[in-house]
Amino acid sequence: MKLLRKGAEAELYLTEFENKGALLKKRVPKNYRNKELDDEIRKSRTRLESRFLAKARKLGVATPQVYDTDLEEHSILMEFISGTRVKDALTKKNFETICTDIGEDIARLHAYDLVHGDLTTSNILIHNGRLTFIDFGLGSNSKKIEDKAVDLLVFKKTFEATHADLMPAGWEKIIAGYSAKAKDAEAIVKQIEKIEKRARYH
C-alpha cells in the first residue's frame, strides 16, 4: 500500500479493491488523548463517516462508495476518486458554476437533515466538473435550523480564508445555489447573519 497523504487525523493509502483503485482511510492514534477515549473517538468517527458517506450517496450527493468499514482498525476502504480538491481547482474563471453546484449539494444534504460538520474546499473533490463530497467523520443528523446555519458558517470562514480572491462573489454563488434548493433556506440564511452579528458583539 502506498501512503498518499497524511491528514490531520488520518493516513490515506492507495490500494485496490476488486481490481479497482481504492483508498484506505485509517485514523491514527493521538497520543495526547487518553488511550481508551482516543480509541472510542476514532471508532465513533469511523462509524459516522461510513454511515454518512452512504447516506449522502443515497440522497443524491456523490460520495466515494464504501467497500468496507473496520472499526477495530479504525479504517474505511472506499472508492478512489481521481480528480482534484476543489481547493486546488477553483479559479476566477470557473468558480461560478462550481460554487453554485456546491451550494445545491449542501442543500440536498440539509434537506435530509444531514449536517456535514467539516465543510471545506479540501473536503470536496472535483473531476470533469462533477463534485464528490468526503470526510464525513464529524457529521450528524439534525433538523435544527441552527445546526444547518453553523454548518454553513464554518464553511464560510474557511472559504473566506482559503479563497480570499473569490470573495464575496464565490460565497454569494454558494448561497444562491443553496437557496435555490434548500427547504428552509430563508430561515437558515437569516440565522447565519444572526450568529455573525452575535459574534461581532462579543
Ligand SMILES: Nc1ncnc2c1ncn2[C@@H]1O[C@H](COP(=O)(O)OP(=O)(O)O)[C@@H](O)[C@H]1O
Ligand atoms: N476517496 C478518495 N479518493 C481520492 N482522494 C481522496 C479520497 N478520500 C480522501 N482523499 C484525499 O485525501 C485527503 C484527506 O482525506 P480526508 O477524508 O479529508 O481526511 P482528513 O480527515 O485527514 O481531512 C483529501 O483532501 C483528498 O485529497
Ligand SMILES: [Mg+2]
Ligand atoms: Mg479532510
